[in-house]
Amino acid sequence: MNNHDELEKLIDEKQFQLLRSGVTEVNSADVAAMIEKLSAEKAVLLFRVLPKDYAAEVFADLYSDTQKSLIERLSDAEIFDVIEELFLDDAVDFIEEMPATIANKVLNRATKETRERINRFLKYPENSAGTKMTVEYINLKKDMTVAEAFDRIRNVGSTIETIYTCYVTDSMRMLKGVVTVKDLLLSNLEQVIGDIMDTNLIITHTDTDQEEVARLFEKYDLLNIPVTDSENRLVGIITVDDVIDVVQEEATEDFQIMAAMTPSDKPYLKTNVARLAKNRITWLIFLMVAAMITGGILETFEEAIAAVPLLVVFIPMLMDTGGNSGAQSSTMIIRGIALDEIKPRDIIKIIWKETRVGLLVGGILSGINFLRIWLTYGSNTDVFRVAFVVSSTLLFTVILANVVGGILPLIAKKCKIDPAVMAAPLITTVVDASSLLVFFTIAKILLKI
Amino acid sequence: MNNHDELEKLIDEKQFQLLRSGVTEVNSADVAAMIEKLSAEKAVLLFRVLPKDYAAEVFADLYSDTQKSLIERLSDAEIFDVIEELFLDDAVDFIEEMPATIANKVLNRATKETRERINRFLKYPENSAGTKMTVEYINLKKDMTVAEAFDRIRNVGSTIETIYTCYVTDSMRMLKGVVTVKDLLLSNLEQVIGDIMDTNLIITHTDTDQEEVARLFEKYDLLNIPVTDSENRLVGIITVDDVIDVVQEEATEDFQIMAAMTPSDKPYLKTNVARLAKNRITWLIFLMVAAMITGGILETFEEAIAAVPLLVVFIPMLMDTGGNSGAQSSTMIIRGIALDEIKPRDIIKIIWKETRVGLLVGGILSGINFLRIWLTYGSNTDVFRVAFVVSSTLLFTVILANVVGGILPLIAKKCKIDPAVMAAPLITTVVDASSLLVFFTIAKILLKI
Numbered sequence: 001m002n003n004h005d006e007l008e009k010l011i012d013e014k015q016f017q018l019l020r021s022g023v024t025e026v027n028s029a030d031v032a033a034m035i036e037k038l039s040a041e042k043a044v045l046l047f048r049v050l051p052k053d054y055a056a057e058v059f060a061d062l063y064s065d066t067q068k069s070l071i072e073r074l075s076d077a078e079i080f081d082v083i084e085e086l087f088l089d090d091a092v093d094f095i096e097e098m099p100a101t102i103a104n105k106v107l108n109r110a111t112k113e114t115r116e117r118i119n120r121f122l123k124y125p126e127n128s129a130g131t132k133m134t135v136e137y138i139n140l141k142k143d144m145t146v147a148e149a150f151d152r153i154r155n156v157g158s159t160i161e162t163i164y165t166c167y168v169t170d171s172m173r174m175l176k177g178v179v180t181v182k183d184l185l186l187s188n189l190e191q192v193i194g195d196i197m198d199t200n201l202i203i204t205h206t207d208t209d210q211e212e213v214a215r216l217f218e219k220y221d222l223l224n225i226p227v228t229d230s231e232n233r234l235v236g237i238i239t240v241d242d243v244i245d246v247v248q249e250e251a252t253e254d255f256q257i258m259a260a261m262t263p264s265d266k267p268y269l270k271t272n273v274a275r276l277a278k279n280r281i282t283w284l285i286f287l288m289v290a291a292m293i294t295g296g297i298l299e300t301f302e303e304a305i306a307a308v309p310l311l312v313v314f315i316p317m318l319m320d321t322g323g324n325s326g327a328q329s330s331t332m333i334i335r336g337i338a339l340d341e342i343k344p345r346d347i348i349k350i351i352w353k354e355t356r357v358g359l360l361v362g363g364i365l366s367g368i369n370f371l372r373i374w375l376t377y378g379s380n381t382d383v384f385r386v387a388f389v390v391s392s393t394l395l396f397t398v399i400l401a402n403v404v405g406g407i408l409p410l411i412a413k414k415c416k417i418d419p420a421v422m423a424a425p426l427i428t429t430v431v432d433a434s435s436l437l438v439f440f441t442i443a444k445i446l447l448k449i
Numbered sequence: 450m451n452n453h454d455e456l457e458k459l460i461d462e463k464q465f466q467l468l469r470s471g472v473t474e475v476n477s478a479d480v481a482a483m484i485e486k487l488s489a490e491k492a493v494l495l496f497r498v499l500p501k502d503y504a505a506e507v508f509a510d511l512y513s514d515t516q517k518s519l520i521e522r523l524s525d526a527e528i529f530d531v532i533e534e535l536f537l538d539d540a541v542d543f544i545e546e547m548p549a550t551i552a553n554k555v556l557n558r559a560t561k562e563t564r565e566r567i568n569r570f571l572k573y574p575e576n577s578a579g580t581k582m583t584v585e586y587i588n589l590k591k592d593m594t595v596a597e598a599f600d601r602i603r604n605v606g607s608t609i610e611t612i613y614t615c616y617v618t619d620s621m622r623m624l625k626g627v628v629t630v631k632d633l634l635l636s637n638l639e640q641v642i643g644d645i646m647d648t649n650l651i652i653t654h655t656d657t658d659q660e661e662v663a664r665l666f667e668k669y670d671l672l673n674i675p676v677t678d679s680e681n682r683l684v685g686i687i688t689v690d691d692v693i694d695v696v697q698e699e700a701t702e703d704f705q706i707m708a709a710m711t712p713s714d715k716p717y718l719k720t721n722v723a724r725l726a727k728n729r730i731t732w733l734i735f736l737m738v739a740a741m742i743t744g745g746i747l748e749t750f751e752e753a754i755a756a757v758p759l760l761v762v763f764i765p766m767l768m769d770t771g772g773n774s775g776a777q778s779s780t781m782i783i784r785g786i787a788l789d790e791i792k793p794r795d796i797i798k799i800i801w802k803e804t805r806v807g808l809l810v811g812g813i814l815s816g817i818n819f820l821r822i823w824l825t826y827g828s829n830t831d832v833f834r835v836a837f838v839v840s841s842t843l844l845f846t847v848i849l850a851n852v853v854g855g856i857l858p859l860i861a862k863k864c865k866i867d868p869a870v871m872a873a874p875l876i877t878t879v880v881d882a883s884s885l886l887v888f889f890t891i892a893k894i895l896l897k898i
Contacts, residue, residue: 025649027649027651029668029669029670153634154634154635157634157635163631163634164613164631181613181630182612182613185599185602185603185630186603186607200474200475202476217690217693218693218694218697220476220478221478221690222690223672223689223690240672240689240690241666241670241671241672241689243693244663244666244667244692244693244696245667247693247696247700248667248700248788251696251697251700252788254704255703255704255780255784256781256784258780259773259777259779259780259781259873260773260776260777261777261780261781267785267788268782268784268790268791269785269790269791269798273802273805273806273809274809276781276802276806277806277809277810280774280777280806280810281810281814284770284773284774284777284810284814287773288766288769288814288817288818290769291766291768291769291770292766294766294769295762295763295765295766296762298761298762298764298765299759299762302758302759302761305758306755306758309751309754310748310751312747312751312761313744313747313748314744315744315747315761315764316740316744316747316764316768316881316885317737317740317741319740319765319768320736320737320740320768320874320878320881321733321736321737321740323772324708324709324732324736325729327708327873328708328709328710328729328733331705331707332705332708332717332725333717334704335701335704335705335717336716336717339697339701339716341716341717341718342717342718346718349718353722353725356722357722357725360722360723361726361729361730361733364730364734365730365733365737368734369737372741424708424776424873425769425773428772432765432769436765
């Protein structure tokens, strides 16, 4: 069934029986991938042959524009099946991505209960634990026996995604402990849940940021985490499969911000030209204007340039090396902050470390430069002076770039700005201006121009 | 027990009984974090009071330099306990990070069986599924009943980390199917495993790259995946908690490569100055030499610069904007390749898309530039000409940067080079040279110099 042509043939020939039996043997993620490649009309035909619950799984795996095109072609009854069969967290993700008209159309087809649950979710802050959680989990009471717990799991387990961690709550829905199916299996059937449950809980809250939640999973190797509301009542759980997506999303966001773009989690090939341009233009304009100011510095040294035009030859090397050094240190610090390995209070340690790295790296680069200038332009006093001006500026630039790249992300973090903003593009611009200023100032003094 | 001072006080006062009871109530990851902050001597004292199996969990969570310092201070009997209690995958990770002398010392203390198992693991290629897998999993036979399966889980479950997916193998250790504890719980005790097991398997191989394995987890929302050897026998499983670490490691590696560094997964604050400098210097030298060549281009236009020194003012703006545009497109493509959303065969689509984005973005930037030059330098024909030279070079530079940034990562991927190498630093250097060449060529023609 992995053969795309064969699949299209079955659709064209309306061999729906064959199609259904073939396709349900394939993993839902693979069926979703097949649907992405079909035309909208064929996609609907294929989608319609899928059994209800399977169709919902496939639907959850589609990109939002494909979901939209399907919804536009499905009947009201079919939309009802989709929205009711979807796991709540998938339904919320889907509704969030739809334009308001489609979202309303879908919500109006759903039962009142589903609609209310989805609407409650939509009120949580963007990218918070609340939006990532599912409300389907196994709930136990302290005074149940292990045998009763197994009965409960057997009763409700078939409609619930994650059953391996069970949550023990009191009558006020306060979380009292957790017990895993492993604990249950390794206990006697007569034992009481209250005696075997683990009360050493790792909990998150509905408005905690998803990045923070992912960190808890990483640190404690969790499979799921309970989510409580502002009154500390258990309202849902987040499962590890959603956390991997969060980790990737957050990394993608950082990559984009660090390359001076407005972040977007839409895949590149699915994003149109206007949107790509829009995500890029704001920062480009800002940085271009900043670079014009750097250019303005050169204007004040027009006479020096006219006197020794050779100086201009070193501008690209100074600018690029400064930019690259700044990119290196800022990347290390931004990533360290994202992984929670570096905190704003480490700032002194980082300045000291980057200064020494800058001295070492800048020293080596300056040495190479000095030799290269001497070898290229011959060994007279004038060349020696130029070589000295270039090499000392280079050393200064590398140290400055390292330190600025090290501290700006920390300052941003302290001011609750995303540290990723303080990446190469911004740092390059800051460092460029100062390095050119230093370059021509030293040049004017040493070369007496 | 979270209070660091209180903890140190208990250690200083040698209140080992109190320490032991207090510390084992804390999560092992938190105890590891406490140990990281203690002096080596105190760390050993705290480590020694931990119960054996708990100590192994804590040990697995320590950074490798702390592991090393502990091992150096533990007795042979204590080292034996650690290595024997560690889960095999954690033991392998630990041994891999140790210098050869320490690794040998530890392996010599272990039982022959443990030593052989670890040595077998060490032979798998770096970052392959083989190095990430654990050999502890639940193995069932096709003709077992559900009741027998539960018995087996109860018998071996306490020493195994992951029990929720059970693997059904034949006498040749060939994997025939998987059955989850959920399936078992929802089946009758008399049912036969062969009838309820899932034969639609997602499998990986010992030498598959860990990034590929992570993709399977993401795509199919797995909790674990079976790993087979070259003869298709089941040899281990990989669990989802290790996959989150893989995803973060791979992202960190890409961040570092994209900022022109030799990647290293050692945390920044734990890396010494010499190592940080070493990771950064190679690329900096290479890129500096490349930028010198760009500078050489300027040398050939020395006369033009002497005639119209104003031209120099626009160099930083052209270089920075080209670099930033290239960073944007290359980041989108590199990340798209990493997430498996973009493939080398998409190259034509990407050239076409980036050309249009470049036209749009470059057009807007050029317009702003043109206006700015006119407003700053007055509106005579000479200024108009300069403005035209700068703006058209800018448009050319942005389109070129977008297209080069779009295709170089794809070409790298095709040539089995890491696409992340083709990021901002390299692209900036390539684009700089051509944009300066175009700038002065157009200038010479239009300004007749």
